[in-house]
Amino acid sequence: MTGPENEPRNEPPNGPRIGSPLREAARELVDVATTIRLAGAHATAALTDGALLTALPHAPAAGLLAHRTLLHALTDGGALGYAPAGGRLGTLAARLGTLAGQESLAVRVLATSLRLRIAAVATEHPELARDPLIVRLVEAAAADRDLEAVRALRALLKDRGVVRALSQIAPVFGEVLALRALLDENPLNDRTAWLIATGGGHATADPITGISNRAVAALDTGAGAARRTSLTAAETARLGSEASLLGFLRNISVLGTTGRVLIQSVEGPDGVVRHVVQAPGMRAGHLDHDSPQDLLGAFSSTVLDSNPYSRALAAAVRDYGLPQGAEVALIGHSAGGAAIMNLAQDAGFCTRHTVTHVVAVGAPVDFKRPADPRTWIASVTNQHDIVPTLDGQGAGACFDLHPGWYVVDYSDATHLFPLCHGIDRYIANLAEDLPEARELMDARLAPYRGPVVRSQAYRLFDHAPRPGGFPFLIVPTYAVDGPDGPVELPIRCEDGSALTAYFAADAAAVARLLHGTGLGGAVGVAGRALVTVHASWNRRTSVGGYRELHVGLVVAGPWRSWSPRLGPLRGADLLRRADRRSSGGFMAGSVVDTAAVHAMGARLWGAGTYLAPLEFGLTARSVRVTVGGPGDRLLALHGLLGPGLPVNALDLVGYARGAAGKTLRSCVRTRGRGRLHPLPRLRLTVQPGSAHPLAHRLRELGLDGARPLLCLSAGTRQTLQDAAVPVPTH
Amino acid sequence: MPADPTVIAAHAEVLQSDARALADCAERLQTIEARLEADGIAPRWLREAVNAHLAACAAAAADLSAAAAHLSRYAERARR
Numbered sequence: 001m002t003g004p005e006n007e008p009r010n011e012p013p014n015g016p017r018i019g020s021p022l023r024e025a026a027r028e029l030v031d032v033a034t035t036i037r038l039a040g041a042h043a044t045a046a047l048t049d050g051a052l053l054t055a056l057p058h059a060p061a062a063g064l065l066a067h068r069t070l071l072h073a074l075t076d077g078g079a080l081g082y083a084p085a086g087g088r089l090g091t092l093a094a095r096l097g098t099l100a101g102q103e104s105l106a107v108r109v110l111a112t113s114l115r116l117r118i119a120a121v122a123t124e125h126p127e128l129a130r131d132p133l134i135v136r137l138v139e140a141a142a143a144d145r146d147l148e149a150v151r152a153l154r155a156l157l158k159d160r161g162v163v164r165a166l167s168q169i170a171p172v173f174g175e176v177l178a179l180r181a182l183l184d185e186n187p188l189n190d191r192t193a194w195l196i197a198t199g200g201g202h203a204t205a206d207p208i209t210g211i212s213n214r215a216v217a218a219l220d221t222g223a224g225a226a227r228r229t230s231l232t233a234a235e236t237a238r239l240g241s242e243a244s245l246l247g248f249l250r251n252i253s254v255l256g257t258t259g260r261v262l263i264q265s266v267e268g269p270d271g272v273v274r275h276v277v278q279a280p281g282m283r284a285g286h287l288d289h290d291s292p293q294d295l296l297g298a299f300s301s302t303v304l305d306s307n308p309y310s311r312a313l314a315a316a317v318r319d320y321g322l323p324q325g326a327e328v329a330l331i332g333h334s335a336g337g338a339a340i341m342n343l344a345q346d347a348g349f350c351t352r353h354t355v356t357h358v359v360a361v362g363a364p365v366d367f368k369r370p371a372d373p374r375t376w377i378a379s380v381t382n383q384h385d386i387v388p389t390l391d392g393q394g395a396g397a398c399f400d401l402h403p404g405w406y407v408v409d410y411s412d413a414t415h416l417f418p419l420c421h422g423i424d425r426y427i428a429n430l431a432e433d434l435p436e437a438r439e440l441m442d443a444r445l446a447p448y449r450g451p452v453v454r455s456q457a458y459r460l461f462d463h464a465p466r467p468g469g470f471p472f473l474i475v476p477t478y479a480v481d482g483p484d485g486p487v488e489l490p491i492r493c494e495d496g497s498a499l500t501a502y503f504a505a506d507a508a509a510v511a512r513l514l515h516g517t518g519l520g521g522a523v524g525v526a527g528r529a530l531v532t533v534h535a536s537w538n539r540r541t542s543v544g545g546y547r548e549l550h551v552g553l554v555v556a557g558p559w560r561s562w563s564p565r566l567g568p569l570r571g572a573d574l575l576r577r578a579d580r581r582s583s584g585g586f587m588a589g590s591v592v593d594t595a596a597v598h599a600m601g602a603r604l605w606g607a608g609t610y611l612a613p614l615e616f617g618l619t620a621r622s623v624r625v626t627v628g629g630p631g632d633r634l635l636a637l638h639g640l641l642g643p644g645l646p647v648n649a650l651d652l653v654g655y656a657r658g659a660a661g662k663t664l665r666s667c668v669r670t671r672g673r674g675r676l677h678p679l680p681r682l683r684l685t686v687q688p689g690s691a692h693p694l695a696h697r698l699r700e701l702g703l704d705g706a707r708p709l710l711c712l713s714a715g716t717r718q719t720l721q722d723a724a725v726p727v728p729t730h
Numbered sequence: 731m732p733a734d735p736t737v738i739a740a741h742a743e744v745l746q747s748d749a750r751a752l753a754d755c756a757e758r759l760q761t762i763e764a765r766l767e768a769d770g771i772a773p774r775w776l777r778e779a780v781n782a783h784l785a786a787c788a789a790a791a792a793d794l795s796a797a798a799a800h801l802s803r804y805a806e807r808a809r810r
Contacts, residue, residue, distance in 0.1 A: 021769055025762045032755045036787070039748035039794060046741035046801065051734045059807030066738075066800040073745075073797045079789035105786045109759075112779045119773045 022120035040083030095187035199399035222462030224311025259291030281334025310342035337363020498536035552585020584653030606656030606664025639682035644675030672717030
């Protein structure tokens with residue numbers, strides 16, 4: 001990779017590329033075109049001025065002659081061309097003229113300027129001038145031969161494929177589009193073409209269709225929000241521990257286009273802790289999703305000064321908690337580069353923090369301006385990368401739009417887009433092909449070289465995400481002592497699944513177990529006692545994920561007793577919400593699989609639990625629950641669930657005998673949909689030979705080998721479980 | 731509404747100034763083309779394009795100058 005285009009440009013401001021004779025000539029032609037256009041606007045203003053009409057009765061002959069000569073000046077094909085401009089009437093007339101295929105001299109001169117820019121790029125990229133298909137396309141565009149331009153583009157795409165065609169044309173992409181837009185019959189894209197050709201601002205509309213970019217960008221709505229997120233162990237291991245430019249870019253590569261950003265604090269050589277915001281490009285896939293790192297976000301980052309991405313970045317920085325005035329460097333790739341520039345041009349952000357450095361890689365940032373003029377800005381772009389040209393300025397630019405910036409606009413042997421746009425390609429280029437540029441940028445970033453003392457990743461959102469479980473799980477909480485520090489109650493489970501199986505157990509055994517509890521008799525079914533086995537997997541809870549299994553003897557509750565014969569008719573109580581239910585399951589044995597929840601067992605259920613490995617697998621058709629490890633199996637409950645009827649997931653109520661003979665009541669409030677399976681084909685099997693107390697209890701109840709009468713399953717549910725509370729029974 | 735010849739005269743002055751600016755543009759175009767030719771880097775299509783622009787600039791300067799003259803005369807007559 002050689003050539004003047006590889007040289008970074010910083011001092012003097014106008015580097016060799018911008019100052020090349022062809023670009024210099026192109027720039028002068030822009031001045032000429034602007035002067036000509038202004039003359040047309042002046043003549044239009046004169047012609048449409050009401051003063052000329054009101055004076056007509058005073059000098060009709062002279063007045064008519066003046067009108068006629070003005071009209072001639074504005075429509076003389078061999079002079080100004082069709083040149084109405086400015087004002088409502090002038091703009092309308094200009095658009096009608098464009099529709100009719102009329103051109104002005106100003107447009108023709110501007111087209112020559114664009115052709116000179118293309119010629120300038122071609123001298124640096126000889127492959128463009130040698131390629132007959134690209135030459136054919138450029139000449140057709142310059143000659144305003146629409147059909148020929150379409151044919152040339154089609155031939156290019158057919159011969160090279162979309163990827164190669166786009167890659168090859170990338171260095172002159174903006175110029176070719178502007179040329180077409182200037183000369184075509186679509187009046188809606190004329191302003192964009194003028195802006196691209198004169199360097200007056202970013203493209204305001206799609207250069208082909210003329211659809212307003214702002215209108216498209218306005219679809220990207222949202223106040224922007226950021227939530228802390230954890231990186232995986234593998235990702236964390238790949239983060240750089242020492243800060244450097246390549247380290248920051250590699251971090252961006254680690255994050256990938258996953259909707260996340262990273263903020264790090266670095267202890268510089270002077271002992272001062274500074275902060276680095278690292279922002280990747282857009283996520284592939286949908287046009288618009290919940291993250292601002294999408295195609296719409298990339299688009300709005302380019303054409304708007306503030307968008308959900310930059311606002312979400314600001315929210316992440318706010319949450320990170322930077323001290324007032326803290327020094328910050330912003331590093332971004334692709335849409336992330338445009339977003340960090342939006343942050344740098346946010347006067348409020350720059351008042352709160354000192355944005356010292358911005359490094360935008362492969363990003364369309366030509367028309368961004370930092371709010372703090374002291375901010376040092378570097379832009380790194382591969383000339384075959386189309387993304388940086390989305391604002392209309394690419395390799396052919398003939399204006400030094402930002403004299404104080406450090407611009408690395410280079411070309412390498414990899415001409416393929418999107419490969420050359422990838423962050424890893426830019427890292428490789430900076431590491432291997434652009435050592436001087438890298439060293440210069442690293443030297444400027446010297447205050448940020450040192451050990452990383454803090455890292456925090458954030459997931460960004462267009463809109464603040466609805467908190468998990470809202471509103472069900474948004475409840476007052478309080479802290480209690482747990483084995484490893486305070487634990488918040490109630491336990492809030494955002495995502496879990498559960499199975500409750502109802503068995504007919506030995507009535508005598510159940511009566512023995514209930515004797516003296518003050519809970520009355522068991523609920524009976526056909527001479528047997530109703531017993532539940534409830535198993536659940538609480539995947540995401542406020543105390544982490546855990547599984548549990550409880551055996552409950554169904555009772556009517558304190559102060560009540562059901563006749564065994566009427567029991568089934570009173571079963572409706574079992575369907576009530578926990579706060580209105582009297583019946584529940586007397587805890588005859590419980591197992592959990594995490595030490596933290598095991599330690600909280602007595603507080604949660606009023607009775608101790610066993611700690612053992614637990615497996616829980618529930619599908620729409622079957623369930624498999626096992627308790628105990630492979631060599632120490634305690635029980636298994638598995639089989640087909642059979643047909644199911646949709647029902648709401650049921651709350652759970654448990655009773656237990658606590659210390660000093662107190663009766664305690666525990667509740668699990670539940671939200672979610674479940675299914676009632678009236679004909680389950682499950683079997684509960686107690687492991688033969690198991691000496692576990694729960695195994696003894698199940699055998700005692702006559703449940704070894706039993707099949708449930710019915711089951712309730714819930715594939716996805718949320719739960720709230722508070723501490724068990726004493727119930728005065730005497 | 732009473733006639734305001736000063737407004738018409740002001741337009742005439744602006745257009746006369748534009749006519750001179752266009753004449754300058756023609757000179758600039760010629761200089762640009764000559765410079766690139768001398769450097770040996772002028773694209774082969776440039777001379778033809780610049781010549782067309784030169785001729786158009788000269789014609790536009792004449793058109794604007796004529797329009798300015800007619801506007802001045804119109805302002806004078808309206809003033810009487």
